[in-house]
Amino acid sequence: MVSVDSLARSYRSRKLLERLLLVGATAFLLIFVAAQRGGFRSLWRLLRDAVLSLPAFVQDTATYFMEAPTEQIALSLGVGAAFGLLATLLYARRLSATPAPRPAHWKWIAAGAGALAGGLGGQILMVPTRHCTYAPAASSAEFRLGLFVTALSALLLLVPLWTLLRQAAQQTRERPTGMFKGRALPYLLLSPTMLFLALFLYYPTVQVMLVSLKQRIFPLPQERFACMQNYLSLAEDTVYRNSFSATLYITVFVVLISLSVALGMAVLAAQKVRGAAVYRTLLVWPYAISPVVTGVIFLSIFREGGTGILNWALDGLFGLEVRWLTDRQLAPWVIIASAVWNLLGFNILFYIAGLQNIPTDLLEAASLDGAGRFRRFWRITFPLLAPYTLFLLITNVTYSFYGIYGVVDTLTPEGGPRFGPGGESGATNVLIFKLYRDAFNTGAPAGLGAAQAVMLFLMVAALVVVQFGYLDRRVTYEG
Amino acid sequence: MARRRPRYGVHLGLILACLVLAAPALYALQVATLTLEEAFAVPPKLFPPSTDLGNNVHSLFEGQHFGRLIGNTFTVALAVVIGKTLFSMLAGLAFVYFSFPGKWALFFIVLLTLLMPTELILVPLSGLIAELQWVKEYPQLALTMPFMASAVGVFLFRQHFSNIPREMVEAAQLDGAGPLVFLFAVLLPMSWNVIGAHAIIQFISMWHQYAWPIFLQLSPRDQLIQVGVRNSVISGTQTDFGLLMAAGVVASIPPLVFFLLLQRQFVSGFALTRDK
The missing domain is CATH 1.10.3720.10 (MetI-like)
Known part of the structure; x- marks a missing residue:
């Protein structure tokens, strides 16, 4: 038989254990950070420089679009838009099984949004490749690879769009209650996660992609832009x-x-x-x-x-x-x-x-x-x-x-x-x-x-x- | 049902399965007790254990500073477990208990990192760490910071929080509790299973870190334990298997203890087991 007394005791000891864990973890984290505090200075400098270089990045991208050959951009926009249109239509067909009050031509509205998202999304990965796969000089293998990359890139905007579409289809979703108020607080809560993900996952991933487009000029140490050559030679x-x-x-x-x-x-x-x-x-x-x-x-x-x-x-x-x-x-x-x-x-x-x-x-x-x-x-x-x-x-x-x-x-x-x-x-x-x-x-x-x-x-x-x-x-x- | 008699067949099968799984480790334990000559003896010395275990372990701690390596790994693993749990819980709180512009976009940004395994970006990542000048002076920052946030942690806590009845948060708000008070006074006590499960995966995956510390080119004293085990193979001209197995055994004890202690939490903490 379990007595009320022993239950209360085990509850109390559990509470004590939880509290000890919490205090121990906090103390450990504080000591760890304090011992390494000098290292955060360079992190801080790097972040500041990254934020300061943002305007230059935006400007560079803008000048790129002004100067890049229009036909190549148009071609990639068209490919992305076509992919977005078709894929969204297919997705809308799957959704049409679910009953929901929708405007009459909702499928075509969705497809239009899909074309827009696909065209724009396609540009995300096309800018780093400088639209080289759509250049007249590109080989047909490079062109085909480029189509694949454009479609992949389009998905970056298409997937969120489809999520929205699906949510619109579920009309019975009630809004969750009991939300906290606060404008800045949620962003503040997310900021550590976002910061670490941006710095230690997104940034290196982008770098890997950029480096994969370059080739060494033997015997010099410099590298030059090589479009999809590395991928083709891997194959x-x-x-x-x-x-x-x-x-x-x-x-x-x-x-x-x-x-x-x-x-x-x-x-x-x-x-x-x-x-x-x-x-x-x-x-x-x-x-x-x-x-x-x-x-x-x-x-x-x-x-x-x-x-x-x-x-x-x-x-x-x-x-x-x-x-x-x-x-x-x-x-x-x-x-x-x-x-x-x-x-x-x-x-x-x-x-x-x-x-x-x-x-x-x-x-x-x-x-x-x-x-x-x-x-x-x-x-x-x-x-x-x-x-x-x-x-x-x-x-x-x-x-x-x-x-x-x-x-x-x-x-x-x-x-x-x-x-x-x-x-x-x-x-x-x-x-x-x-x-x-x-x-x-x-x-x-x-x-x-x-x-x-x-x-x-x-x-x-x-x-x-x-x-x-x-x-x-x-x-x-x-x- | 009439099936109350002991089921010998099941027992036999289970004992066999346990033995098959344990055999390599038992053999490693035996070899860990052998001297260099005994490890190369024909026929192999299978029983009884020899006397050299203490010696092997001693030379690991003396000659290859295993004590320091284990200490390093423990600090690094614990820092990641605590930091990641904290950040993931904060993110989960934001995603479940706030509505704010850009929520879905931010969630998608987190989701997308599931596709970016750290294993594949070690080259630019070590370049970044070099730029931060962490390798020489702050090796533990270099070993921990890239692992402080992950989509898996955020998902685990987001899912757990969304399964908690909304009455909880409404009651807390009636009592005038703010979001952080709610997190620590209400959510935290309800989350220990998830925290335990998350802690196990993170602790073990940090304990098993191998390629990343090699890429960092840390000084031998700042290395992690897996690199130490690997290096005890190449320390001599002929692999001293007794020493090597002792290294493997020593390196496996902390995660084994951690895992066996939290085993129960591990199963019950995973959303997979509850999403019905």
């Missing part, structure tokens, strides 16, 4: 292509294996057996192990020669001597095994959470209807886990694209067994590994490295957008 580079396929290969298997194994283990761990909590803890802890430590552990397991445990066992049992890390076919699989092990804990954690959220009455009803265990799993459990699977899919793909660097760097510090012309490709030379290695290599052209970064960025960005599209739809049609 033709065998080493890059090999890195690309190595990344895809490793990603596909890491994601498939880690998700399915984690699901299996989570189904076991979600059973109501004695000691379930202990089992759960023993299943999820690898999440706390870093990629570097994972790589180091697997290095000692897979190391070649008689002293590696795996090869020693294989030698004793079958007389095999496997070249795990120097064989072109096997090295990616060592990486895959390490990555899967590293990811399993995280995946199991979320799958257990998902399984606990599945209403048991649904499963019981199905079992009364005579549905077998496997049928129940595939028809009820698995579809209901879809949001979790999607979330884990994204995180696992992100891990396989970026996080895997620590694993690759410890297991195959040279990028794995060499192959290809001149032995320049590596079997585990995945894109992020190649990107960092090129960056550390001071002789490598910066523009090419930046173009690689932008390519990687686009690949994962596409996935994130797909995720949001899915979540969006779910929210829309469930309400």
